[in-house]
Amino acid sequence: MLEAYVKKILASRVYDLAIETPTTFAPKLSKRLGVRVSLKREDMQEIFSFKVRGAYNKLSYLSSQEKKLGVIAASAGNHAQGVAIAARELGIAATIVMSHNTPGIKVAAVKDIGAKVILEGDNYDAAAQYAKKLSENRGLPLIPPYDDPDIIAGQGTVGLEIINQHGDDLECIFVPVGGGGLIAGIAAYAKYVRPDIKIVGVEAEGSACLTLALERKKRVTLNSEKLDLFADGVSVAQVGKEPFKIARQCVDSMVTVNTDEICAAIKDVFEETRTVAEPAGALAIAGLKKYVQQNNLVGPSVAIVSGANVNFDRLRHISERAEVGEAREKILGVGLEEKPGSFLKFSRNLGSRAVTEFNYRLGDATRANVYVGIEVESGIDAENLFEDLKIKGYPITDLTENEAAKVHLRHMVGGKPKTPISEAVFRFEFPERKGALLKFLNNIGSDWDITLFHYRNHGAAWGRVLVGFSVQEKPIDELRKHLVKVGYRYWEETHNEGYNLFLR
Numbered sequence: 151m152l153e154a155y156v157k158k159i160l161a162s163r164v165y166d167l168a169i170e171t172p173t174t175f176a177p178k179l180s181k182r183l184g185v186r187v188s189l190k191r192e193d194m195q196e197i198f199s200f201k202v203r204g205a206y207n208k209l210s211y212l213s214s215q216e217k218k219l220g221v222i223a224a225s226a227g228n229h230a231q232g233v234a235i236a237a238r239e240l241g242i243a244a245t246i247v248m249s250h251n252t253p254g255i256k257v258a259a260v261k262d263i264g265a266k267v268i269l270e271g272d273n274y275d276a277a278a279q280y281a282k283k284l285s286e287n288r289g290l291p292l293i294p295p296y297d298d299p300d301i302i303a304g305q306g307t308v309g310l311e312i313i314n315q316h317g318d319d320l321e322c323i324f325v326p327v328g329g330g331g332l333i334a335g336i337a338a339y340a341k342y343v344r345p346d347i348k349i350v351g352v353e354a355e356g357s358a359c360l361t362l363a364l365e366r367k368k369r370v371t372l373n374s375e376k377l378d379l380f381a382d383g384v385s386v387a388q389v390g391k392e393p394f395k396i397a398r399q400c401v402d403s404m405v406t407v408n409t410d411e412i413c414a415a416i417k418d419v420f421e422e423t424r425t426v427a428e429p430a431g432a433l434a435i436a437g438l439k440k441y442v443q444q445n446n447l448v449g450p451s452v453a454i455v456s457g458a459n460v461n462f463d464r465l466r467h468i469s470e471r472a473e474v475g476e477a478r479e480k481i482l483g484v485g486l487e488e489k490p491g492s493f494l495k496f497s498r499n500l501g502s503r504a505v506t507e508f509n510y511r512l513g514d515a516t517r518a519n520v521y522v523g524i525e526v527e528s529g530i531d532a533e534n535l536f537e538d539l540k541i542k543g544y545p546i547t548d549l550t551e552n553e554a555a556k557v558h559l560r561h562m563v564g565g566k567p568k569t570p571i572s573e574a575v576f577r578f579e580f581p582e583r584k585g586a587l588l589k590f591l592n593n594i595g596s597d598w599d600i601t602l603f604h605y606r607n608h609g610a611a612w613g614r615v616l617v618g619f620s621v622q623e624k625p626i627d628e629l630r631k632h633l634v635k636v637g638y639r640y641w642e643e644t645h646n647e648g649y650n651l652f653l654r
Contacts, residue, residue, distance in 0.1 A: 151240060151343060151395070151396070151399070152342040152396075152399075152400070153342065153425050154340050155302065155306065155335070155338035155339070155342075155396070156339055156343070157304045157337070157341045158299065158300070158303035158306075158339065159306040159307055159309075159310055159335065159339050160310070161217065161303075162203075162207050162303050162304055162306070162307050163207055163210040163211075164202075164203045164206055164207050164304050164307050165307075166194075166206065166239070166507070167195075167202060167206045167235070167236060167239050168195060168202050168203045168206060168307070169177070169194070169195060170311055170453050171190065171191045171194045171195065171308075171497055172191050172194070172315070172385060173188045173189065173190050173191070173310065173311070173312060173316060173452055174188060174189050174191060174422075174423070175187075175188050175314045176189050176417070176418075177422075177587060179422060179435070179439075182305050183438070183442045183540050184442075185449070185451060186449075186450040186451070187440055187447065187450075187451055187452075187453065188316065188450065188451070188452045188453075189419070189422065189423065189435070189451070189452070189453055189454075189455050189491040190308065190311075190312055190452050190454040190455065191455055192308065192431075192454055192455060192456050192457065193425055193427060193455045193456070193457060193458035193580040194274070196235065197228070197232060197234065197259070197263075197459075197461060198234055198378065198457060198458040198459050199228035199230040199231065199383075199431075199456065199457035199458070200228075200305060200308055200332060200371075200454070200456050200457070201228040201229045201232035201295075201307065201457075201627075202231070202232040202236065202303035202590055203232075203304040203307055204229075204232065204238035204296075204298075204300070204301035204302065204303075204305045204331055204335075204480060204625055205212075205229065205232030205233045205235075205236040205293065205301070205303065205304070206212075206232070206239070206240075206304065206494075207300050207303055207304030208236075208293055208298060208300040208301050208304065209233070209236045209240055209242060209576075210236075211223065211295065211469075212241065212242075212291060212298055214356065215394060215609065216291045216451075217240065217241070218335075218649060219266040219289060219290055219291065220242060220243035220244065220245065220290055220291075220592055221233065221237060221242055221243070221244050221245070221290060221293050221552070222244070222245045222246070222247070222279035222281055222284055222285050222288075222290040222291070222292055222293070223245075223246055223247070223281060223289045223292065223293040223294075223295070224246070224247045224248070224274065224277045224280070224282075224295075225246060225247075225248060225274075225277075225295060225460055225568070226248070226249070226256070226274050226277075226382050226383060227248070227252055227253060227256030227257075227259075227260075227382070227383065228256070228430075228459060229295040229296075229571055230246040230248060230256065230260045230265070230267075231259050231260055231263065231459070231595075233248060233265070233293050234260050234263040234264065234265035235263050237265065238263055238265075241476020243267065244266070245265065245266045245267075245284070245290070246260050246266070246267050246268070247265060247267075247268045247269075247270050247277045247278070247280050247284070248260070248268070248269055248270075248277055249269070249270065249271045249272055249273050249274055249276060249277045249581075250269050250270075250271065250272055250581065251272055251273070251581040251612070252269075252382075252584075253382065253459070253460070253464075254460045255459055255461050255462075256393050256459050257269075258426060259459065261349075262301065264337055268280070268284075270436070271500070271506040272375060272571070273377075273379075273578055273581065274299055274385065274386070275374045275387065278640045281597070282492040285622070286373070286529075292308040292518060293392075295328075295329055295331065295405045296328065296329030296330055296331030296332075296333075296334075296390045296393060297330075297331070297391055297392050297393065298392065299388030299392060301569065302331050302334045302335045302338070302393065302396070304335070304393060305331050305332045305334075305335035305336070306335025306336060306338055306339045307328075307335070308332065308335065308336055308454065309323070309335060309336030309337070309338075309339040309340045310339050312336070312387070312452050313339070313340060313344060313347075313469070316450070316452060316611070316652050317389040317541060318452050319449060319450050320344070320347055320449070320451070320452065321347065321348060321447065321449025321450060321451055322347070322348040322349075322350055322438050322441075322447060322452070323336060323340060323347060323348070323349055323350070323450070323451070323452050323453075323454075323552065324339035324350045324352055324434040324435070324438040324441070324451065324452065324454065325337075325349065325351055325352065325384075325407050325428040325434055326351075326352050326353075326359075326384055326430055326433035326434045326437075326454060326456050327351040327352060327353045327360050327384060327389075327404075327433075328383060328384030328385070328386045328387040328394025328648040329386045329388075329389060329393065330360055330390045330394060330396075330397060331390065331393055332454070333349065333351050333360075333393065333395035333401060333413065333457065334390075334392065334396040335395060336349065336396060337349045337396055337397065337400035337401055338400060339564055340397050341399075345554075348402040348403065349400055349401050349403075350402060350403045350404070350405060350441055351403070351404045351437075352404075352405050352433050352434050352436065352437025352438075353382040353384065353404065353405075353406050353407075353433070354378055354380065354384060354385070354406070354407065354408075354409075354412065354429075354433065355378065355406045355407065355408050356376070356377055356379075356380075357372065357377045357378055357384060357385045357386060357387070358372075358376070358382070358404075358406045359372050359386055359387060359389045360389045360393075360394070360397060360404060361404040361406055363388075363389050363394055363397075364397065364398065364404060364418065366399065367398075368544060369388055369389055369391065369394050370388065371387050371388045372387040372388065372485075373387070374387045374431040374637055378409070379612050380409045380412065380612075381412060381428075381429035382429070382430065383428060383430030383431070383456075383457055383459075384430045384433060389652075393518075398612070401557075402463075402530075402559050403441070403445075404470075405437040405440050405541055406439050407433065407436040407440055409429075409471060411436045411437050411439070411440065412429050412432055412433060413429075413468045413469075413470075413471035413472040414436065414439075414471075414472045415427075415432035415433070415435040415436035415439065416428075416429065416431075416432040416468050416472065417468075417469075417472040418432070418435055419431075419432050419435060419455055421638065423455070424457060424587065425455075425458055426460055427455050427457065427460070428457045428458055428460035428570060429456050429460070429468075430456060430457055431455055431456045431458055431459075431460075432455065432646060433456070434453040434454045434455070434456065435453045435455070437453070438451060438453045439587050443585075446460070456475050459608060468520075468535075469496075470560075471556065472611075473541060473595065478525055478526060479506055479523050479524065479525055479526065479550075480523070480524050480526055480528070480548065480550050481507075481521070481522075481523050481548075481549040481550045481552070481555060481556065482521075482522050482523055482546050482547065482548060482549060483519055483520070483521060483522075483546065483547040483548075483549055483555075483558075483647065483648060483652070484496065484519070484520050484539070484544050484545070484546050484547075485517050485518070485519055485545040485546075486516055486518045486519070486520060486544070487517065487518075487545060487555050488548035488626070492518070495522070496544070498540070499538075499542055499544075500524065503524055503525060503526075503535070504524070504525040505523065505524055505525075506522070506523035506524065506525060507522065507523035507560065507645065508520060508522050508523075509522075509560065515566050519651045520650055521555075521559065521560060521648075521651075521652060525527075526619070528643060533554055536548070547625070547647050547648070547651060549647065549648050552646065552647065552648050553577070553641075554577050554616060554641075554643045554646050554649065555646070555648035555650060557614055557616075558577070558604045558614070558616040558651065559616075559648045559653070560654065561604065561650055562604050562616075571601055571620060572620065572621050572622040573601050573602065573618045573619065573620060573621065573644075573654070574618070574621045574626050574644045575602065575616065575617070575618045575619075575639065575641050575642070575643045575644050575646070575649055575653075576616075576617055576618050576619070576633065576640050576642050576643060577611065577614070577615070577616050577617075577640060577641045577642075578590070578614070578615045578616075578638050578639070578640045579612045579614055579615075579638065579639050579640070580613050580615070580638045581612060581613070582613040586613050587613060587615075590615065590638065592614070593636045593637065593638070594617070595632075595636075596637060597632070598619045598620065598621075598624070598629060598632070599619065599620040600618065600619060601615060601619060602616065602617065602618030602653065603615070603616070603617055604616040605634055616643065618649045618653075621642075630642075
């Protein structure tokens, strides 16, 4: 199987359109991690993503009749741009189906290239089903994003370039994983010519379909309604059939990373290159950093910067989470005595530590709670900070991993009700698009009194809301049943430590 793929990769036609991207040394990451790190710069392609490789290779092998018919594809963005620009280069009409909550920068880019865009559904799966239906009804060739030998071979040229550029001392290649086309192509080539090189796949925690498939030794389908769409370019419910065949044979390890770790990796890429990677584009760098922490990696390694198509308004959310992802910031809820000088005394007890955020509201007559972000140098440094504050008599709550606190509470500190109320609090996510907030409220309905509400647009594919409901007159079990029927994914936060500190 590998020999056949190597031949297809070597015969690939990608260089009629794609460029050979450089593999550049990353001095800051290398010094910090103690390992020579290089970045494969696929963000330097014309469409700022590696996807142009597989798309062009696939389209170039279509028959003359298929080219006359035109092509159709479904995509969350980068595959769409790859198909669109490949089709333009080959004189083929292209129709791209994208979900309504696809980042605007990707929709605009596809239209600018000249493809026809159809917006359908609130996620990739809905868009893909509609594209398949149109393909069958109109007789148009459907161009898959990853589960196709020609697509895999086109992406495999990334591996060919890495091997040619990096010499004989390469230990690991870190590859972002969505549907598996990129890691399958790279692994097939690398393992055939250099079987000693380790191939490490990196997935977002909320969409780790290949990790689970390798554990269970068969493809599995994740619940598409629960996929984490922060890294929208790799938010896939099931790894492709053909990529999985190769991955089972050629992938050595898998790493999963969370949103904060991805944000920290975006910052790392910026500091090394002065470019802003999209979340999926920085995934491999996040995985490399985590792998180094957990394993004895000593040899030179390459991580792929796979894309840079990110909405500008997402950057505020990314910057907020980057320091936490690097473990350089701790978010704490700290109790202070409510008397003159307490604030100054606490600040002095922090000493020379950098404070990244400080929110204060009166708690009651004797105590106030502060929401504070503090820079730390390491995990040990954080432990020393906690111990020191406890010795000095400060009650502290670590909110660093508290999603509701980081997304909502930091912007809401101080909203305590004037009189005691019986309240239940829930955190929701819904597909972000024009009118989405109104649709969310309409679905919630008017049968329940809303006591608290916070929504903040992060420029992302999903809107996030924290809502409090009065449960004085109706039992909370009735509310929970109602919310299930509403249809949005949610988490109950009534007993969240941060909520109890600052809003209750």
